[in-house]
Amino acid sequence: MATVTAAPTHSLTLEAPLPLDSGQELARAEIAYETYGELAADKSNAVLIFHALTGDQYVASTNPVTGKPGWWERMVGPGKPIDTTRFHVICANVIGGCLGSTGPASLRAEGTPWGMDFPVITIRDMARAQVALLDALGIGTLYAAIGGSMGGMVALSLAANFPDRAERVMVIASAARHSAQNIAFHEVGRQAVMADPNWQDGAYYGTGKAPDAGLAVARMAAHITYLSEDGLTAKFGRRLQDRSAKSFGFDADFQVESYLRYQGNAFTSRFDANSYLYITRALDYFDLAEEHGGRLADAFANSRARFCLISFDSDWLYPTAESRSVVHALNANALPVSFVELSAPYGHDSFLLDVPALDRVVKGFLDR
Amino acid sequence: MSTAGGTLRADLAVIARHIRAGARVLDIGCGDGALMAILRDQRGVDARGLEIDPEEVEKAVARGLSVVQGDANRALEHYPDHAFDYAILSQTLQTAERPDRMLEQLLRVGQQAFVSFPNFGYWRMRMDLLLHGRMPVTRHLPVSWYETENIHHLTVADFEALARDKGVTVEKSWFFTGDRAVGGGHANWRAEYAVYQLSR
Numbered sequence: 001m002a003t004v005t006a007a008p009t010h011s012l013t014l015e016a017p018l019p020l021d022s023g024q025e026l027a028r029a030e031i032a033y034e035t036y037g038e039l040a041a042d043k044s045n046a047v048l049i050f051h052a053l054t055g056d057q058y059v060a061s062t063n064p065v066t067g068k069p070g071w072w073e074r075m076v077g078p079g080k081p082i083d084t085t086r087f088h089v090i091c092a093n094v095i096g097g098c099l100g101s102t103g104p105a106s107l108r109a110e111g112t113p114w115g116m117d118f119p120v121i122t123i124r125d126m127a128r129a130q131v132a133l134l135d136a137l138g139i140g141t142l143y144a145a146i147g148g149s150m151g152g153m154v155a156l157s158l159a160a161n162f163p164d165r166a167e168r169v170m171v172i173a174s175a176a177r178h179s180a181q182n183i184a185f186h187e188v189g190r191q192a193v194m195a196d197p198n199w200q201d202g203a204y205y206g207t208g209k210a211p212d213a214g215l216a217v218a219r220m221a222a223h224i225t226y227l228s229e230d231g232l233t234a235k236f237g238r239r240l241q242d243r244s245a246k247s248f249g250f251d252a253d254f255q256v257e258s259y260l261r262y263q264g265n266a267f268t269s270r271f272d273a274n275s276y277l278y279i280t281r282a283l284d285y286f287d288l289a290e291e292h293g294g295r296l297a298d299a300f301a302n303s304r305a306r307f308c309l310i311s312f313d314s315d316w317l318y319p320t321a322e323s324r325s326v327v328h329a330l331n332a333n334a335l336p337v338s339f340v341e342l343s344a345p346y347g348h349d350s351f352l353l354d355v356p357a358l359d360r361v362v363k364g365f366l367d368r
Numbered sequence: 369m370s371t372a373g374g375t376l377r378a379d380l381a382v383i384a385r386h387i388r389a390g391a392r393v394l395d396i397g398c399g400d401g402a403l404m405a406i407l408r409d410q411r412g413v414d415a416r417g418l419e420i421d422p423e424e425v426e427k428a429v430a431r432g433l434s435v436v437q438g439d440a441n442r443a444l445e446h447y448p449d450h451a452f453d454y455a456i457l458s459q460t461l462q463t464a465e466r467p468d469r470m471l472e473q474l475l476r477v478g479q480q481a482f483v484s485f486p487n488f489g490y491w492r493m494r495m496d497l498l499l500h501g502r503m504p505v506t507r508h509l510p511v512s513w514y515e516t517e518n519i520h521h522l523t524v525a526d527f528e529a530l531a532r533d534k535g536v537t538v539e540k541s542w543f544f545t546g547d548r549a550v551g552g553g554h555a556n557w558r559a560e561y562a563v564y565q566l567s568r
Contacts, residue, residue, distance in 0.1 A: 306434060327436055331443075334392075334451035336416060336434040340425040357426050364430030 009034055011100055018095070018337030023278035024119040027109070031133045032100025033057050035196035036076065037084035039139075046137075047087040047144045047366075048130065048158075048166070049076065050151030052280055053222075054271055056099040059091040060084070065270045071352065074359075081363035087143060092133055094126045094154070096278040101129075104274035105205060123150070123279060123286040127157040131165060144168035148351040149318065150279070153286050156326065159307070160288055160299040170308045170365060172358070173315050173351040175322035176296055176329070177287035186214060186280040187226050188250050189218030194274045202274050215273040219304065223263050228314040228347030232256060241317070289329075296325065297332035307337040308365040310358065312350040314343075337364060376403060378547045379458055379484035379563045386482070386540070386565060387413060391453040394418065394477060396440045398461035401428030408433070416452070418443055441465045444473040451477055458484045459561070461527075462518040471534060475568050478541065484563040489523030489556040490545075507546075508560050524556040531566065539565040 011032045017025040034057040039046060049059050051071070060076040062069060076082045076089055093101035096118070104118035134142070145166040147155035152174025159169040175182075193199055196214030208232050224232075236256040240246065243253065252258040287298035307330050311323040320341045330337040342357045344350035351358065371377075376384060386500065387393060389411045395404050398417030403540030404445075407413035417435035419425050428435040436443065437450045441464060462485050464470040474481040486509055487493075496504035503513040511517075522530075524543070531538055543550045543559035550558045 308429065326436070327438075328443075330447040331436070331446040332448060334412070334448055337436055338425075338429045338434050339436040339438070340422055340429060341437060342426070343424065360430040361426055364432050368432035 005235050008070050012026060012133060012136050014129070014136070016132070018125070018129055018132060020119055020125045020128075021122040022120050026095065026102060026119065029095055029102045029129060030100065030106065030131075031092050031102075031129060033090055033133060034059065034061060035091075036060050036089040039088035043139050044141075045087050046134075046139045046142050047082060047089045047146060047265075048134070049082070049089060049091045050126075050130070050145070050147030050154040051091060051094065052147075052149035052151050053283065054099070054219075054267070054276075055151065057091045057093045058099075060089065063270075074354065081359045082134060082146070082366065083363075087366075090137075091135075091138075092130055094279065095129045096121045096126070096275060096282060098272035098275040103272065104202065105272045105296060113205040115205065115274060117276070118278060120285075121282050123153045123282055124157045124161055124291065126154050126282065127161060130154070131158070131162050134165065140165070142166040142168075144170060146170040146172075146362075148172040148176065149174055149348065150283055152318075153283070153288075156287075156288055156299075158290065159279035159303055159305055163300075163302040163304065165306055168308070168365065169305045170310075170362065171326065172310045172324070173312055173318055173348055174309075175318040176289065176299075176326050177322075178284050179213060179322075183307050185218045185221060185285045186284050188221050189297055192221070193277060196273075199273065202277075204273075210268070211273045212265075212268040214217050215268045215271065215276060216261070218273075218276060219271075220260040220264040223260060225317045227317070228345060230314065234345070235259075252276075266333070296329035300330055300333045300335060303330075303333065303335055305335070306365075307335060308361070309337065309339045310351075310361060311341045312344045312346075312348070313341055314345055314353075315348045317348040328359040376406065377427070377563060378460075378544050378549075379542075382542050382563050383458065383482045383484070384411070387411060387454055389413070392416075393454045393456060394447070394452040395456045395458075396474070397458060398424075398428060398433075398435055398456075400424050401431055401433040401435055401437070401460070401507075403456070404433050404435070405431055411555065440470065444470075444477055447477040449476055450479055451480055453479050455481045459486065461485045462520050462522060463495070464520065467520050468530060468534065471530065471536065471566075475536060475566060477566065481566045482563065483527075483566060484561060485522060485527065486518070486561045487524045487543075487556065487559045490522040490527060490560050491557045492560075494557075524559060524562050527562070527564070531564070535568070537567045539567050541565070546557070 014029045017027045018029045060070040093099045096103045145155045152171035193214040196211035198209040201209035239255045241255045241258040290301040309323045311320040327339040344355045392414045395417045404415040423439040455474040493504040542563040543555040545560040
């Protein structure tokens with residue numbers, strides 16, 4: 001089941017057409033979002049969190065599709081580093097997504113799903129949609145914009161393109177552009193989806209068939225990039241799955257195979273394959289310097305925000321060098337920036353996991 | 369700034385006292401940000417830091433300071449000319465790959481610079497070397513030659529010669545032994561460490 005639908009708690013229809021980088025526009029785009037904590041009377045305490053590629057707006061509350069806790073509950077909540085007794089936290093599903101915001105599975109005006117007629121979107125389009133949400137909510141300037149991974153790219157795009165909308169910008173385990181290696185892994189995933197006969201050129205909605213096998217393979221390949229070799233070795237090594245000897249066949253003999261198959265299959269029950277194509281495309285198109293005349297420093301020429309960047313030493317998807325190039329671009333504008341590479345064994349996924357130093361840095365950055 | 373003297377090392381306290389309120393400051397090798405926090409909280413200074421040790425950076429960021437983890441030998445080149453009123457380099461010059469280039473960078477990113485360093489011309493060091501023929505290990509420099517980060521030992525006289533050669537103006541200088549200030553006369557003999565305020 002790939003056409004995921006869930007009733008979002010909050011949803012807003014943008015009255016004005018949303019202009020897109022492709023030159024097209026999206027009429028009556030829906031933005032599904034969640035909020036946590038009270039908005040102050042002067043609206044000075046709003047914190048916007050951007051989710052990652054396959055994340056969603058349920059940052060600190062149960063995801064209604066999976067029944068699992070919010071994806072960043074360890075960071076967001078009462079007394080947590082992003083303290084909801086102090087901040088009004090907003091998290092919205094990106095456009096192109098499949099958890100309530102307009103995406104390829106949504107119905108267009110004619111009443112049929114968009115499928116591959118959905119316009120190609122960019123990271124800047126995602127930022128633009130969320131600025132439209134802020135406008136609708138009457139929030140001028142955010143106390144902070146925060147994102148990890150793809151969410152960090154949306155945060156950077158917001159800082160560069162809407163410099164007066166956030167006083168603080170926090171970018172975790174992210175990059176200012178997708179590298180050739182990043183694009184290559186995504187292309188493997190997209191080709192896996194498109195090679196699945198059930199994909200049907202994207203017009204699988206309502207056919208009773210969906211490219212679950214292809215999407216699962218895409219997820220398996222991507223999942224490897226979220227972990228570290230040391231992490232995989234520690235968790236699985238070469239251990240066998242529920243057997244004492246190799247089967248001399250192609251079952252999931254190894255625990256790591258079994259784990260990846262599980263991850264791939266579980267993913268198809270919560271994510272739309274076409275959304276995966278569109279959002280990975282948006283990531284691959286992302287190059288913040290290119291948008292600003294080829295010089296990354298120029299992207300932040302109008303910024304007055306305080307920045308905090310964090311990378312992890314075991315993250316080879318968006319390695320420290322990528323964060324450092326953003327830091328140099330911010331330094332070139334003499335902007336106040338903090339940067340630290342934290343040590344954690346979990347690879348790219350470290351930003352979602354138990355890294356006490358991350359909690360301290362997030363809290364410290366938001367305290368002032 | 370009397371409280372600053374109580375909580376800061378003597379060289380940092382003298383630096384803190386001579387920084388204009390509200391100034392823009394880059395503290396290179398800022399550690400956990402002790403000086404930056406005092407400058408921010410007591411003088412309204414816009415303080416930024418650069419520190420190589422990630423654990424120190426984490427402590428500084430956790431106290432709400434803007435500190436970048438990086439190697440001063442390479443990171444300074446990314447800052448624009450005269451982005452700061454003051455660049456501070458405390459007890460770090462002797463660890464630089466090229467102290468002469470570091471000094472140039474300080475006075476490029478800062479209108480003025482504060483530099484403090486241990487004086488290897490201090491008489492106890494000279495006596496140590498003279499009498500024992502061994503590289504000195506002192507209260508102020510407690511690490512043996514093979515594990516010290518101090519790769520470019522210098523004296524007060526060496527530093528003043530470098531400043532002259534580079535066309536750098538010494539605005540003010542202070543000399544200390546322990547926490548006690550010593551006069552400028554015979555500083556190359558008498559001072560355990562030195563602080564200079566520099567400009568171009």
